Structure formats: structure tokens, C-alpha cells
Amino acid sequence: MPLPQTKSLRRRRFGSEPDFCAEGARIAAELSSADVIDINMGCPMPKIAGNREGASLMLDPKRASRVISAVVAAIDRPVTVKFRKGYDSEHVNCVEFARMCEASGASAICIHGRTREQMYSGLADLDAMAAVVAAVKIPVMVNGDVTDLASAERLLEYTGAGFALVGRATLGNPWLFAGREPSSVEEKLEMLRRQTRYASEVKGERVACVEARKHAAWYLKGVRNAAAWRQKANDICSFSTLDAFCSGVSADCEE
Numbered sequence: 001m002p003l004p005q006t007k008s009l010r011r012r013r014f015g016s017e018p019d020f021c022a023e024g025a026r027i028a029a030e031l032s033s034a035d036v037i038d039i040n041m042g043c044p045m046p047k048i049a050g051n052r053e054g055a056s057l058m059l060d061p062k063r064a065s066r067v068i069s070a071v072v073a074a075i076d077r078p079v080t081v082k083f084r085k086g087y088d089s090e091h092v093n094c095v096e097f098a099r100m101c102e103a104s105g106a107s108a109i110c111i112h113g114r115t116r117e118q119m120y121s122g123l124a125d126l127d128a129m130a131a132v133v134a135a136v137k138i139p140v141m142v143n144g145d146v147t148d149l150a151s152a153e154r155l156l157e158y159t160g161a162g163f164a165l166v167g168r169a170t171l172g173n174p175w176l177f178a179g180r181e182p183s184s185v186e187e188k189l190e191m192l193r194r195q196t197r198y199a200s201e202v203k204g205e206r207v208a209c210v211e212a213r214k215h216a217a218w219y220l221k222g223v224r225n226a227a228a229w230r231q232k233a234n235d236i237c238s239f240s241t242l243d244a245f246c247s248g249v250s251a252d253c254e255e
């Protein structure tokens, strides 16, 4: 009976079941030339964390350990794990969680210095990240509030970590990695088009263009009449509507 099977599949917690995660990692390794497979145990989104996956795994370190061990055993590439400071202010267990990841076979870890409860608000906890760096021998990546080279250097120096990860500051701003600002609105729009073309090679035109709506909103930061253009970005559904959108923004900025 197809219907009951579909229903029961929908209830499965794929992201917290060791066998499913191992199989997913095997497929990802087979289909890609990725050097590393990362398990995201830091995702705070309700549809993930509310399903006892992502950041909720921090509440169940034994299960998290089984997931990591199963993935490590399934593939011939290094496995890394990303997690948070803890689930909420009552459950801050990043140091124990880091040790568990190391003992379970992770080659490196990344800590985002906020709890799941905080989502993306408040400042990342530098001391929690420093404590994680001190607690394990494997490489640690630290993450939270990096906006430029100076903030990355401060984070690395304070925590003693070897690597810093960049998050929201890169949205609509890939120039961050080059250490400069975009020179014009034209340059931003050209990058939006280029990024969407690249994405379409993997996802197809329609999906890449629908996803370009949110990227457009990020690229429009600081642009004239940004609020109105963000609204209009919701019409992007093909390369031609994306081009028309970019031409409109461009003309508006020239006026």
C-alpha cells in the first residue's frame, strides 16, 4: 500500500538515524568530488530541530555519537561536525559535545557560539568557543559574527582556533573574501546573474531563479529603493525575468 508507506516515511527522522545518515553520506561521497563530508548538528530551523534533527541532536549526544560513527565508517573521507554552544541557556554542553565528536571519529569540528534558542540573535559566545578549542586535539573552526578580516583575526586570536567560518556577512557579498567592497550596483547585479547561472547548472533554471529571489534581496542591501525592489524580486522565475529585474534596478539607480 503506497499511502501508508509514504506516511511512515514522512515521519522518519532521517537526519538522526545513523543508518540513513551513513547511506546519505555514501551517496554524497559517490556523486561528488567533495574532500570532506560535514554533518550539520547546528541547524536551528523548526522543521529540522523540531524533528529531533540538527541542533536537537545536542540534547541527545549518544544518538549524535552513533550518527557520527556510522558516517565515519561509511565513507573514505574526513567527516566534520558543526554544532552550537548548546540547545538553550539551560543546556550548554558544547565542551562535552566536542569531546564526544572527537571520540566518535570526527576529523574536525565547527562551533557556532550561539545556542539553538538564540538562532542568530545576540553575540556569539567567545569563551564557549575558546573552551571547545582547549578541550580537543582535532582542528576546531569557530563561527559567529565575522564580518571582515579584522573580526576574523580577533576571533581566531581570542579563541586560539585555527580556522574561522563566515556566515551571514557573505550573503549578497562574496567580495568579503577578496577583502573589498563591490565597486558599483552594476557589479552587484552582474554577480547576482553569475551566481544564478552557476546555480542553474546544478539545479536547473527554474529552481535557481526562484532561489535567486532571496539572493537578490541580499544583494540589494544599500541599493536605492531596496524595499520596493525586494518586493519585485518575487517575480523572478527565469533568466529573462532576472535580466529584466536587474535592468530595472540598474535604471532606477542611474536616475
Ligand SMILES: Cc1cc2nc3c(=O)[nH]c(=O)nc-3n(C[C@H](O)[C@H](O)[C@H](O)COP(=O)(O)O)c2cc1C
Pocket: 040, 042, 082, 112, 120, 124, 143, 144, 145, 146, 165, 166, 167, 168, 169
Ligand atoms: C540563511 C542562512 C542559511 C544557513 N544555512 C546553513 C547551512 O546550510 N549549513 C550550515 O552549517 N550553516 C548554515 N547557516 C549558519 C551559518 O553558517 C552560521 O553558522 C551562522 O550564520 C553564524 O555565523 P554569523 O554570525 O557569521 O552569521 C545559515 C545561516 C543563515 C542565516
